[in-house]
Amino acid sequence: MSAPGWEPSPPSSSAAAILAAAEEGGRGRCVAFCVGSVLRGDDAAGPLLARRLEEEPVDGWIAVDGGQTPENDLGYLRRLAPRRLLLVDAAAMGLEPGAVRRLSAQDVAVQSLITTHTLPITYLLGQLEEMSDEVTFLGIQPAGTAFFDPVSEPVLAAVDELHAVIAAGADFGCYPLMSL
Numbered sequence: 001m002s003a004p005g006w007e008p009s010p011p012s013s014s015a016a017a018i019l020a021a022a023e024e025g026g027r028g029r030c031v032a033f034c035v036g037s038v039l040r041g042d043d044a045a046g047p048l049l050a051r052r053l054e055e056e057p058v059d060g061w062i063a064v065d066g067g068q069t070p071e072n073d074l075g076y077l078r079r080l081a082p083r084r085l086l087l088v089d090a091a092a093m094g095l096e097p098g099a100v101r102r103l104s105a106q107d108v109a110v111q112s113l114i115t116t117h118t119l120p121i122t123y124l125l126g127q128l129e130e131m132s133d134e135v136t137f138l139g140i141q142p143a144g145t146a147f148f149d150p151v152s153e154p155v156l157a158a159v160d161e162l163h164a165v166i167a168a169g170a171d172f173g174c175y176p177l178m179s180l
Helices: 015-026 040-055 070-080 106-112 119-131 153-167
Strands: 030-035 061-065 082-091 100-103 136-141
Touching: 015 040, 030 070, 040 061, 040 082, 040 153, 061 070, 070 119, 070 153, 082 153, 100 153, 119 136, 136 153
Parallel strands: 030 061, 030 082, 082 136
Antiparallel strands: 100 136
């Protein structure tokens, strides 16, 4: 016996139908793919940007929070077929905390900038470049990534600034390239 007033959901609201509708709505748009661990201080920069984009959406952009295992979202991203893809992650670049730089797969391979993910970020970047003609990787310099540390003020400011740049037209050329 079911509870009074409760009726089963119609078949169109199945998990598969909801996912298909979400993918259809995001197909061909710009995607901010934000990765990192919310448990590791400033490594939460990516997920914080994803949450900010969900709370204050920017027309033409959708956020995907890849968390600690961004490779798990590759199939979803491939189905979205993004026109532009922005990858945001904390990156130990030897700069002041909160500094943002454009990075390439070569920067990451040569300097081993990112080490907190299951698979190498170079693999992830290669996969992303296969699914979108325009991939930009922005690294945010963390102050610290110890477990349960709070997110630092400079990184919070960098996330706010990055949201503003996306909202103002997403010209990521305002961020310098990481120089080796």
